[in-house]
Every structure is written in C-alpha cells, then in structure tokens.
Amino acid sequence: MKHSPLPRPEAQIDIDSVFHAGIGRLTGGLSPAALTSAGLDWWMHLAGSPRKQAELAQRAWSGAFEAWMTPLRCALDGGEGRLCKRAAADKRFRQEEWESYPFNLFSHWFLIQQDWWQAATSGIEGIEPAHARMVEFMARQTLDMMAPSNFIATNPTVLARIQEERGANLARGFQNWLEDLHQLLGTDTPEPSDYRVGENVAVTPGxxxxxxxxxxxxxxxxxxxxxxxxxxxxxxxxxxxxxxxxxxxxxxxxxxxxxxxxxxxxxxxxxxxxxxxxxxxxxxxxxxxxxxxxxxxxxxxxxxxxxxxxxxxxxxxxxxxxxxxxxxxxxxxxxxxxxxxxxxEAGELSLFISESQVTFLEDIMAMQGYLRADQMAGTFQMLRSNDLIWSRVIRHYLLGERTAMNDLMAWNADTTRMPARMHSEYLRQFFLExxxxxxxxxxxxxxxxxxxxxxxxxxxxxxxxxxxxxxxxxxxxxxxxxxxxxxxxxxxxxxxxxxxxxxxxxxxxxxxxxxxxxxxxxxxxxxxxxxxxxxxxxxxxxxxxxxxxxxxxxxxxxxxxxxxxxxxxxxxx
Structure with missing residues (x-):
C-alpha cells in the first residue's frame, strides 16, 4: 500500500504542526475549522429560512407556556399525566427529589430547551448533512453540560447530601478533583489499581x-x-x-x-x-x-x-x-x-472524521510521532457524555463518591497510543474514503x-x-x-x-x-x-x-x- 503524500511542503508543515498541536491541547484534538464551518453552514441556512424561524418562534412561546404550567398541572393531577412523567423518562431526573418545586421546574425548563434545540438543528433545507449532524451533536453536548443535574444549586440530590453530611461530601469531592487533576497533568502517580495484569486480570496460563x-x-x-x-x-x-x-x-x-x-x-x-x-x-x-x-x-x-x-x-x-x-x-x-x-454509516464517531479534522490530527501527530491515548479517549467520551463525563462529575465531585473499579474499567484505563502514519492511513483510507x-x-x-x-x-x-x-x-x-x-x-x-x-x-x-x-x-x-x-x-x-x-x-x-x-x-x- 502506498503511503499518502504529505499535503504541504515540509518546511510549512513544521510551522503548521506546531501551531495546530498547540490548539489541539486546548480543544481536545478537535479542529476548530471543522466546528466553525459546520456552525456557519447551519446559521446561514437558518437565517435564509423564514418558515423555520417562525416555527422556532412558535415553539419558544409554547414551550415557555408549558414550562410554567406543567408543575401546576402535575400538582393538580397527582403526577400521573404524560407531561409530568416526561422528566422521569430522563435518567438524570428520575429521583423523587426532582418532583418537588422548584426542581421540577428546572428539569422541565431544561427538557423544553433540549426539544427546541433539537428542532433548531434539524429539518433545515440545504445544509450539508454532515454539518447538520455536527451542529446537532455539539448542541446536545452543550446542553448536557448545562443540565441542572450538574450544578449544586439546582440538583436536589446533591443539596440533600450536603445537608445530611454538613458539606463533607463537597470536601471529599474537592479532594477527588485534585487527585484527578494531578493525574491528568502527570504530576502525581495514580493509586495502584486492585486489578493488576498477570495477577488477577490476563491470568489464563499461556x-x-x-x-x-x-x-x-x-x-x-x-x-x-x-x-x-x-x-x-x-x-x-x-x-x-x-x-x-x-x-x-x-x-x-x-x-x-x-x-x-x-x-x-x-x-x-x-x-x-x-x-x-x-x-x-x-x-x-x-x-x-x-x-x-x-x-x-x-x-x-x-x-x-x-x-x-x-x-x-x-x-x-x-x-x-x-x-x-x-x-x-x-x-x-x-x-x-x-x-x-x-x-x-459509522455512527457519531464519523462526525470527527473530515478532511479538516484528519489534517488537524496529522499535524498534531507530526509533533508527537503518535496520537496519545487521552486524545483518543476524549472523542469516545463525548459520544456518551452523560454516562462517561457528567455522571462522573456528579458522583465524584458533587456527591464525593468514587465509582468502584471493575475489571473492564481497569482495562479501559490501561491506555495505548497509535503511530502517526498508521492512524492517518486508517482515518483517511477507511473512514474518510x-x-x-x-x-x-x-x-x-x-x-x-x-x-x-x-x-x-x-x-x-x-x-x-x-x-x-x-x-x-x-x-x-x-x-x-x-x-x-x-x-x-x-x-x-x-x-x-x-x-x-x-x-x-x-x-x-x-x-x-x-x-x-x-x-x-x-x-x-x-x-x-x-x-x-x-x-x-x-x-x-x-x-x-x-x-x-x-x-x-x-x-x-x-x-x-x-x-x-x-x-x-x-x-x-
């Protein structure tokens, strides 16, 4: 198989690679150009669609009315209505504490906004399908980050734990955060895992x-x-x-x-x-x-x-x-x-595979010689941000708990790298082409x-x-x-x-x-x-x-x- 030719002169690659590698440290390896072009494509087509704008305006008004009326309706019908059970369908809001005021209002407001953005990022004629999926994905990531369950003041479970433990959970959570930060920065040696290769995992005789x-x-x-x-x-x-x-x-x-x-x-x-x-x-x-x-x-x-x-x-x-x-x-x-x-049809992972994104990764890898495990892991975590990021934030930092390690989690933390040329060829020739x-x-x-x-x-x-x-x-x-x-x-x-x-x-x-x-x-x-x-x-x-x-x-x-x-x-x- 022939190696792909370098797209730019070598002298220029050095400058671009250094610049892109620096940006990559801030963006988790994502190409700002790819995100910007998708957002611009969406915005221009939305701006040129009065019908869609009118639909979104109507949704905003009806959503605001529903947001204020839903808690009252739930109180009147004892929480048996369809709208009242809507928040419980989202696993972030299943605890009974979310049914009380004002937390029921917070959850319903959030879900209404989520529906509005779903409508705003879909059904727009003329936009490139890949750009539409990217904008919808990034809107969902932003909303997941802003969910009321992620904040102390709007999470009733966290508030109840603070009252019960007199804030000790937040002290433990801060300590957990410091440990994770030191490990991320490489300034601390991680605690040894209960799962050790050759001792209790990978132990079949061979x-x-x-x-x-x-x-x-x-x-x-x-x-x-x-x-x-x-x-x-x-x-x-x-x-x-x-x-x-x-x-x-x-x-x-x-x-x-x-x-x-x-x-x-x-x-x-x-x-x-x-x-x-x-x-x-x-x-x-x-x-x-x-x-x-x-x-x-x-x-x-x-x-x-x-x-x-x-x-x-x-x-x-x-x-x-x-x-x-x-x-x-x-x-x-x-x-x-x-x-x-x-x-x-490689799923949401294909959102991160475009000419702009692959070129950006190639410049990052040109500086390192490989793609680091954490640069790959960030992409996979974004695909399931609720399960792999925000639920961890709530449990580890707000509730002050540590998720019990299991063998699969220990294996997942035992990361590997990918050599630059192999990763480039795989992304380009399998995914992109x-x-x-x-x-x-x-x-x-x-x-x-x-x-x-x-x-x-x-x-x-x-x-x-x-x-x-x-x-x-x-x-x-x-x-x-x-x-x-x-x-x-x-x-x-x-x-x-x-x-x-x-x-x-x-x-x-x-x-x-x-x-x-x-x-x-x-x-x-x-x-x-x-x-x-x-x-x-x-x-x-x-x-x-x-x-x-x-x-x-x-x-x-x-x-x-x-x-x-x-x-x-x-x-x-």
Missing part, C-alpha cells in the same frame, strides 16, 4: 512463542484431552491491550475457547513510541497478522480460525481479501467481533476486494455499540459473496462481546445468511429473527466446530518456541 518489533504472540493450550486440529488466532485492535479478551477468569473469552478444545493464539500489540511513527498499515499487516500466521500455519495446507475484534476485525477482513487474491487458503473461517468493513468497501484499498501495492473472500464468516454486532453501530457491521453481508452468519447481541462495544454464559440480562439473535436467497435489510432482519435468551458464546462454538476437523490428540510441542510466560512484556509498556 506462553509467548514469538516476538518481533510490533507484536508478541501468546499461545494458550487447551485443557481438553483432544483438540481441534485448526487453532484459533485472535487479532485484537491495535488501539487496545489484548487482555480485554482475557479479562477475569469468569469472563475470559480466551479461557472459554481453550476449555472448548481449541488451541488459542493471541496477538499482543506493542505500545508504539515516537520511533514507530512511520509504521503504516502494511507494516501492521506484515509484522502482525502475517507474521502470526507464518508461525501458526507455516504450510499452505495448514488451516486457522481467525478472529478479529474491532479494528482488528477490519484488518482481518482486509488481510483475508489479500490472501484470497493471492491464492492463500490458510484461513478456515473468519469471525468478526464488533468490526466494520464499510464506514459510510471508504476504500475497503469500494475495492480500492491496496495491500502490497495491489487492490483487494472483499468479494474474493471464500472462507465462511461469523459476524457479531452489539445493540448499543457507539463505535461500530450494528447496522453498519451488518453490511458485511452485502459486501461479501461467502456464507455469513450474523449475530446481534445485547450490550455495548465491549460489554456485548464479553457476554459470558450466565451473564444477567443478555440475549442475542442469530441467523445464517445461506438460509435466505435474497437480501434482507437490517430492520426487517431484526423484526424477523427471534430473540434468544443468554450468551452468544455457546452459539458460536457449534459454528466453529462444524467447520473444524475431528478432534485429535494435542501436539506435545506446538508451534513456535516458548520465550516466556503470558502475559508477556509488551502488555506492560
């Missing part, structure tokens, strides 16, 4: 059998007397530590596969440094997926079940297409877990096509995924000509994948596309496919077994040479 400058390959031997002849290779995303799939013993997907009679190999990516800035997709493919396959399946007659998670699934699909193009048939099956191959879905993405200098893949595919999506929306993941059935089994499970991007048997409130839907001769849209598929209670893991195992050889006695040595015990060394970087 051994590192291969290492190069980019990956460690970890092997996990099955615990059964016989083993399937085709091992499993797991390719996690290069922006995460691998042990999301070997979290705790009770929810470790690696442990579960091992106990079902599969030999499992896991790629553990190195956390890149500035010296790795020039590593691109081809390097990650060659040194990652390609190198791992050469260790596990050195002969063309060897067969492997490949599993890709998130961006690792995108790389796996790309690599599978390249291997099919080149006549390499070592992949027995592909399992894609919350992974996209088409990025035209959608080259993989169009058959234009190049591996080893030649384009690949997903339609070349002949290995059967198991595709998993999650219902509440903000990173890989399930309707976007579902498109793999349109872009491939092989047998696709699609499974939709409850949960989000990470929690839905970690749906071990016995997990409460889990369900899934699953269907093999080969059972239908015609294409079915995602909404029709959702309506027609019956819901099954329980984890999707037990449904995946028979799928793998049906496409595996008969169990055999395990090899004494196995592939690769033991270099040390799991979890290896790269995971600690």
């Amino acid at each position: 051994e590192v059998v291969f290492r190069n400058r980019l990956i460690e390959l970890i092997r996990y031997r099955p615990t059964t007397k016989t083993v399937r002849p085709e091992p499993i290779l797991v390719v996690p995303a290069w922006i995460m530590k691998y042990y999301i799939l070997d979290l705790s013993p009770h929810n470790s997907l690696v442990r579960y596969l091992r106990d079902q009679g599969f030999e499992v190999y896991m790629i553990s990516w190195k956390n890149p440094e500035k010296s790795d800035a020039d590593l691109g997709f081809n390097d990650y493919y060659d040194l990652g997926l390609g190198a791992a396959l050469d260790v596990i399946a050195p002969q063309q007659t060897d067969r492997v079940h490949a599993v890709g998670y998130c961006l690792g699934g995108t790389m796996l699909a790309t690599g599978a297409a390249a291997m099919a193009r080149d006549g390499d048939a070592r992949l027995a099956t592909l399992s894609m877990l919350a992974a996209q191959v088409d990025f035209t 959608n080259r993989l879905a169009r058959g234009q993405f190049e591996v080893a200098g030649r384009a690949v096509a997903l339609t070349d893949i002949t290995a059967p595919i198991f595709c998993l999506a999650t219902e509440k995924d903000h990173v890989s929306p399930w309707r976007s993941v579902y498109k793999i059935g349109l872009l491939t000509d092989t047998d696709v089994t699609f499974c939709l499970t409850a949960g989000g991007h990470n929690g839905g994948v970690l749906s071990e048997p016995g997990h409460p409130r889990r369900h899934h839907r699953i269907e093999d596309r080969a059972q239908r001769s015609d294409h079915v849209g995602p909404e029709e598929w959702l309506a027609d496919t019956p819901r099954r209670d329980g984890s999707w893991w037990p449904a995946w195992i028979p799928w793998l077994e049906a496409r595996s050889g008969s169990p055999v006695r395990p090899e004494a040595g196995g592939r690769g040479h033991a270099l040390g015990p799991a979890p290896g060394s790269y995971v600690f970087a």
Whole structure:
C-alpha cells in the first residue's frame, strides 16, 4: 500500500504542526475549522429560512407556556399525566427529589430547551448533512453540560447530601478533583489499581512463542484431552491491550475457547513510541497478522480460525481479501467481533472524521510521532457524555463518591497510543474514503476486494455499540459473496462481546445468511429473527466446530518456541 503524500511542503508543515498541536491541547484534538464551518453552514441556512424561524418562534412561546404550567398541572393531577412523567423518562431526573418545586421546574425548563434545540438543528433545507449532524451533536453536548443535574444549586440530590453530611461530601469531592487533576497533568502517580495484569486480570496460563518489533504472540493450550486440529488466532485492535479478551477468569473469552478444545493464539500489540511513527498499515499487516500466521500455519495446507475484534476485525477482513487474491487458503473461517468493513454509516464517531479534522490530527501527530491515548479517549467520551463525563462529575465531585473499579474499567484505563502514519492511513483510507468497501484499498501495492473472500464468516454486532453501530457491521453481508452468519447481541462495544454464559440480562439473535436467497435489510432482519435468551458464546462454538476437523490428540510441542510466560512484556509498556 502506498503511503499518502504529505499535503504541504515540509518546511510549512513544521510551522503548521506546531501551531495546530498547540490548539489541539486546548480543544481536545478537535479542529476548530471543522466546528466553525459546520456552525456557519447551519446559521446561514437558518437565517435564509423564514418558515423555520417562525416555527422556532412558535415553539419558544409554547414551550415557555408549558414550562410554567406543567408543575401546576402535575400538582393538580397527582403526577400521573404524560407531561409530568416526561422528566422521569430522563435518567438524570428520575429521583423523587426532582418532583418537588422548584426542581421540577428546572428539569422541565431544561427538557423544553433540549426539544427546541433539537428542532433548531434539524429539518433545515440545504445544509450539508454532515454539518447538520455536527451542529446537532455539539448542541446536545452543550446542553448536557448545562443540565441542572450538574450544578449544586439546582440538583436536589446533591443539596440533600450536603445537608445530611454538613458539606463533607463537597470536601471529599474537592479532594477527588485534585487527585484527578494531578493525574491528568502527570504530576502525581495514580493509586495502584486492585486489578493488576498477570495477577488477577490476563491470568489464563499461556506462553509467548514469538516476538518481533510490533507484536508478541501468546499461545494458550487447551485443557481438553483432544483438540481441534485448526487453532484459533485472535487479532485484537491495535488501539487496545489484548487482555480485554482475557479479562477475569469468569469472563475470559480466551479461557472459554481453550476449555472448548481449541488451541488459542493471541496477538499482543506493542505500545508504539515516537520511533514507530512511520509504521503504516502494511507494516501492521506484515509484522502482525502475517507474521502470526507464518508461525501458526507455516504450510499452505495448514488451516486457522481467525478472529478479529474491532479494528482488528477490519484488518482481518482486509488481510483475508489479500490472501484470497493471492491464492492463500490458510484461513478456515473468519469471525468478526464488533468490526466494520464499510464506514459510510459509522455512527457519531464519523462526525470527527473530515478532511479538516484528519489534517488537524496529522499535524498534531507530526509533533508527537503518535496520537496519545487521552486524545483518543476524549472523542469516545463525548459520544456518551452523560454516562462517561457528567455522571462522573456528579458522583465524584458533587456527591464525593468514587465509582468502584471493575475489571473492564481497569482495562479501559490501561491506555495505548497509535503511530502517526498508521492512524492517518486508517482515518483517511477507511473512514474518510471508504476504500475497503469500494475495492480500492491496496495491500502490497495491489487492490483487494472483499468479494474474493471464500472462507465462511461469523459476524457479531452489539445493540448499543457507539463505535461500530450494528447496522453498519451488518453490511458485511452485502459486501461479501461467502456464507455469513450474523449475530446481534445485547450490550455495548465491549460489554456485548464479553457476554459470558450466565451473564444477567443478555440475549442475542442469530441467523445464517445461506438460509435466505435474497437480501434482507437490517430492520426487517431484526423484526424477523427471534430473540434468544443468554450468551452468544455457546452459539458460536457449534459454528466453529462444524467447520473444524475431528478432534485429535494435542501436539506435545506446538508451534513456535516458548520465550516466556503470558502475559508477556509488551502488555506492560
């Protein structure tokens, strides 16, 4: 794959990069030009639409009347009316304290403003759709920040806690804020977590059998007397530590596969440094997926079940297409877990992917050599600001409580970086230009096509995924000509994948596309496919077994040479 040429002369890049990097520290990596152009587009089209202006004026008057009258109506009908229950539908205002005056007035005022801004940022003719989504998103972020639940004087729960504890909660909250500030500025060492890699997370016994400058390959031997002849290779995303799939013993997907009679190999990516800035997709493919396959399946007659998670699934699909193009048939099956191959409907994350935004990030990365984890994390937090930002502010700083850490939160805090060229190529060629879905993405200098893949595919999506929306993941059935089994499970991007048997409130839907001769849209598929209670893991195992050889006695040595015990060394970087 050819590297993208630099858009400006090198001397000019130095000046621009320094300037943009400074701005990026203030904006969390967001491009002011992208935000400004979207806002200007919205404002000019709104200014040129008298009909929309009249509609918004009418909404403002009726909203003001409703804001004043709703508390009175609630008092008269005992809180049973539709308007009275409206605030309770928002989880920020579900506590009983919000039903009393004047807090019921605050919540209703806020929700009316929220409705008004929703109307103001939608239905305007002529505005670019991407700009409309950006303005609506930023308006929602601003409103979420100004919600009455976020302030001491307008949050009845916080006021009651202050009275109960005589302000001790605010003292604890201030101490929590200072600790978080010092940690953010890097002036304090964070408290050690109760979850430590190799001690109570990432503890499935294994051994590192291969290492190069980019990956460690970890092997996990099955615990059964016989083993399937085709091992499993797991390719996690290069922006995460691998042990999301070997979290705790009770929810470790690696442990579960091992106990079902599969030999499992896991790629553990190195956390890149500035010296790795020039590593691109081809390097990650060659040194990652390609190198791992050469260790596990050195002969063309060897067969492997490949599993890709998130961006690792995108790389796996790309690599599978390249291997099919080149006549390499070592992949027995592909399992894609919350992974996209088409990025035209990539959800709200696509709001941050534009020419202006990508160029801005490239200038920031030119100074650092990589994109820092906190610069990525801010974007993901904005997608769920109520859950990941403001609820934290209320609990940690206003109520003076600390959220109890769990294994998933500990993993999420164990951040990684992304090398500059790799991140730039991924954003431009996958997100911005959608080259993989169009058959234009190049591996080893030649384009690949997903339609070349002949290995059967198991595709998993999650219902509440903000990173890989399930309707976007579902498109793999349109872009491939092989047998696709699609499974939709409850949960989000990470929690839905970690749906071990016995997990409460889990369900899934699953269907093999080969059972239908015609294409079915995602909404029709959702309506027609019956819901099954329980984890999707037990449904995946028979799928793998049906496409595996008969169990055999395990090899004494196995592939690769033991270099040390799991979890290896790269995971600690």
